[in-house]
Amino acid sequence: MSHYLLSRLGSTLVVLLGVTVLTYSMLFLAPGDPAETVLRQQMGHPPSEEALADFRERHGFDDPFPVQYANWLADVVRGDLGSSYFQKQPVSSLIAQALPNTLTLGLSSMAVAVVVGLPAGVVSAVHRDGLLDQMAQVVSLAGVSMPNFWLGYLLIIVFSLRLDLLPVAGAGGLDHLVLPALTLGTSMTAVIARLVRTTMLDVLDEAYVRTARSKGLRERIVVYKHALRNALIPVITVVGLQLGYVLNGAVVVEIVFQRPGLGKLLVDAVFARDYPIVQGVVLLVGVLFVLTNLLVDLSYRYVDPRISRPGGYDG
Amino acid sequence: MADATAVGGVARYLRERVGALTDRRAVATFTGRRRNLLGLVIVAGLGVVALIGPLVLSTSPTETALAHVLHQPSLAHPLGTDALGRDLLTRMVYGARISLTIAALVIGVRLVLGTGVGVVAGYAGGWVDEAAMRLVDVLLAFPGIVLALVVAGLLGPSLTNAMVALAVVGWGRYARVVRSEVISVKERGFVRAARMMGVSRPRTVARHVLPNVLGPVVVLATLDVGTVVLGAAGLSFLGLGAQPPTPEWGTMLASGRSHLQQAPWLINVPGVAIVVTVFGFNLLGDGLRDVLDPRQRTALEEVDS
Numbered sequence: 001m002s003h004y005l006l007s008r009l010g011s012t013l014v015v016l017l018g019v020t021v022l023t024y025s026m027l028f029l030a031p032g033d034p035a036e037t038v039l040r041q042q043m044g045h046p047p048s049e050e051a052l053a054d055f056r057e058r059h060g061f062d063d064p065f066p067v068q069y070a071n072w073l074a075d076v077v078r079g080d081l082g083s084s085y086f087q088k089q090p091v092s093s094l095i096a097q098a099l100p101n102t103l104t105l106g107l108s109s110m111a112v113a114v115v116v117g118l119p120a121g122v123v124s125a126v127h128r129d130g131l132l133d134q135m136a137q138v139v140s141l142a143g144v145s146m147p148n149f150w151l152g153y154l155l156i157i158v159f160s161l162r163l164d165l166l167p168v169a170g171a172g173g174l175d176h177l178v179l180p181a182l183t184l185g186t187s188m189t190a191v192i193a194r195l196v197r198t199t200m201l202d203v204l205d206e207a208y209v210r211t212a213r214s215k216g217l218r219e220r221i222v223v224y225k226h227a228l229r230n231a232l233i234p235v236i237t238v239v240g241l242q243l244g245y246v247l248n249g250a251v252v253v254e255i256v257f258q259r260p261g262l263g264k265l266l267v268d269a270v271f272a273r274d275y276p277i278v279q280g281v282v283l284l285v286g287v288l289f290v291l292t293n294l295l296v297d298l299s300y301r302y303v304d305p306r307i308s309r310p311g312g313y314d315g
Numbered sequence: 316m317a318d319a320t321a322v323g324g325v326a327r328y329l330r331e332r333v334g335a336l337t338d339r340r341a342v343a344t345f346t347g348r349r350r351n352l353l354g355l356v357i358v359a360g361l362g363v364v365a366l367i368g369p370l371v372l373s374t375s376p377t378e379t380a381l382a383h384v385l386h387q388p389s390l391a392h393p394l395g396t397d398a399l400g401r402d403l404l405t406r407m408v409y410g411a412r413i414s415l416t417i418a419a420l421v422i423g424v425r426l427v428l429g430t431g432v433g434v435v436a437g438y439a440g441g442w443v444d445e446a447a448m449r450l451v452d453v454l455l456a457f458p459g460i461v462l463a464l465v466v467a468g469l470l471g472p473s474l475t476n477a478m479v480a481l482a483v484v485g486w487g488r489y490a491r492v493v494r495s496e497v498i499s500v501k502e503r504g505f506v507r508a509a510r511m512m513g514v515s516r517p518r519t520v521a522r523h524v525l526p527n528v529l530g531p532v533v534v535l536a537t538l539d540v541g542t543v544v545l546g547a548a549g550l551s552f553l554g555l556g557a558q559p560p561t562p563e564w565g566t567m568l569a570s571g572r573s574h575l576q577q578a579p580w581l582i583n584v585p586g587v588a589i590v591v592t593v594f595g596f597n598l599l600g601d602g603l604r605d606v607l608d609p610r611q612r613t614a615l616e617e618v619d620s
Contacts, residue, residue: 014452015453015456019453019456021453027469029469029470030470030471031470134350138350141350141597145589145590145593147549147568149569150582150586150589150590153572153575153586156575157576245458247458248460252460267553278465278468278469282465286457293456
């Protein structure tokens with residue numbers, strides 16, 4: 001276990017380093033000279049040679065790539081993500097303003113997903129291949145297939161435009177959170193229902209469940225007391241892996257509902273070619289994702305010592 | 316030489332698999348579930364629409380008609396018209412062709428890259444394997460759409476760049492699957508026997524290893540169609556993929572936003588098309604998995620939308 005722990009931590013460090021390299025070098029995907037692109041947008045006309053030289057000097061574009069990367073990484077490690085080219089603010093404070101909105105959205109849609117998806121999955125597994133299960137499976141597959149950007153507008157049409165119950169867009173009180181959370185929660189609900197179903201089916205096959213049944217215990221007790229309890233442990237852990245969904249989905253949902261979160265910050269920065277923001281958000285997302293996977297992986301092993309595959313659980 | 320044997324091996328494999336598909340038990344497994352058939356019907360129908368639809372229609376997907384702006388669905392325009400008077404049905408049909416083409420090209424590239432890296436890593440082992448798998452880890456360290464949107468955005472908003480982005484960020488899963496299959500196959504008797512009989516390494520890979528990894532890869536690719544269609548439509552919706560007036564479903568949905576109240580069919584029609592397409596491929600993929608790759612269980616891993 002400790003050998004595993006060390007090698008897992010080691011490879012996580014390597015991956016994190018890789019994430020920083022990828023994040024930094026992505027900037028060079030942009031065609032043309034980044035200094036010129038940015039200055040042209042800032043000034044509204046092609047920049048002069050002096051302005052270009054000055055900008056390159058200030059932002060270290062003249063250094064060779066490894067030096068640029070090392071300087072950037074050194075700043076990042078100290079918590080300095082640079083400043084936005086256009087909004088005169090440090091990237092870290094822009095992220096700090098956006099992150100709570102995304103977290104609220106993520107947590108509340110996760111809550112929707114667990115509250116609906118968990119019972120749906122249990123019912124599906126208990127009535128395996130029955131009518132309820134078939135229906136639940138088709139509905140959840142349809143839920144997975146639903147683009148967030150369409151579902152969001154459907155909800156806006158019904159609840160904001162027709163019924164006039166909830167605000168169309170923006171961020172603020174609880175009423176601003178309902179529709180985005182439902183939108184993002186729907187596809188996650190489907191995923192969790194499928195996951196719970198699979199896990200429950202596994203557990204229902206286990207010897208101790210068969211024993212409980214053959215003892216003559218009532219099915220209800222077998223399912224809820226013996227099976228569900230054990231099925232829940234991996235499910236709870238794996239819910240952590242849904243962070244990827246949250247971040248993927250948040251991008252689109254925040255655009256649909258014009259919520260000022262990380263996703264909207266990222267998309268706006270991509271269009272504005274505000275590279276420091278793009279790098280900051282991408283880095284944060286990558287690091288969060290890697291660390292969550294690590295935690296999930298470790299807790300999974302802790303909870304279920306039977307898992308001893310090297311590499312562990314593939315997220 | 317290696318190419319020819321690869322093609323031969325794949326062809327032989329496909330013959331066997333087609334054999335497996337016509338095998339009564341496998342067919343029973345597949346057709347035993349009505350939803351597998353539903354998936355097959357949806358996918359086949361989409362294929363027909365995408366292939367033949369544009370040939371049958373006499374209307375143009377981009378021709379504007381300012382006299383027919385925002386018409387409700389009617390006999391003349393079964394799905395209505397958009398804000399520039401273009402016939403929505405025509406645009407949807409062309410859109411099917413675009414979406415399926417995107418999916419085919421993106422998945423083709425993912426398949427080639429992923430299989431290549433997976434075979435090399437699995438077969439070579441050692442530091443090559445280690446390096447390749449850490450690279451895959453880094454790629455999979457980002458939620459797919461986030462990375463794709465940044466890559467597409469930095470390259471510049473266009474359909475081609477969106478496709479490049481989706482292809483480049485998405486081959487990691489293929490590499491992982493192929494690598495683990497290669498590792499499990501390469502120590503098996505028939506592969507060792509082939510090596511000992513003096514069959515060259517590329518030939519062994521092509522004739523004995525590759526055919527054995529195809530099953531899981533076909534399943535992965537089928538399920539991936541849904542992901543790619545959603546991802547491409549999502550990027551276009553954000554403005555980072557196909558640009559107007561291209562009749563791409565995500566782009567169409569985005570331009571329908573300004574008429575939510577007046578003309579909700581402008582977002583509902585492309586929305587339904589996307590759901591049906593993704594749903595069909597997911598059903599089909601699930602069904603194929605039961606036949607081609609029974610070891611894996613039904614569980615969609617990741618959906619980008």
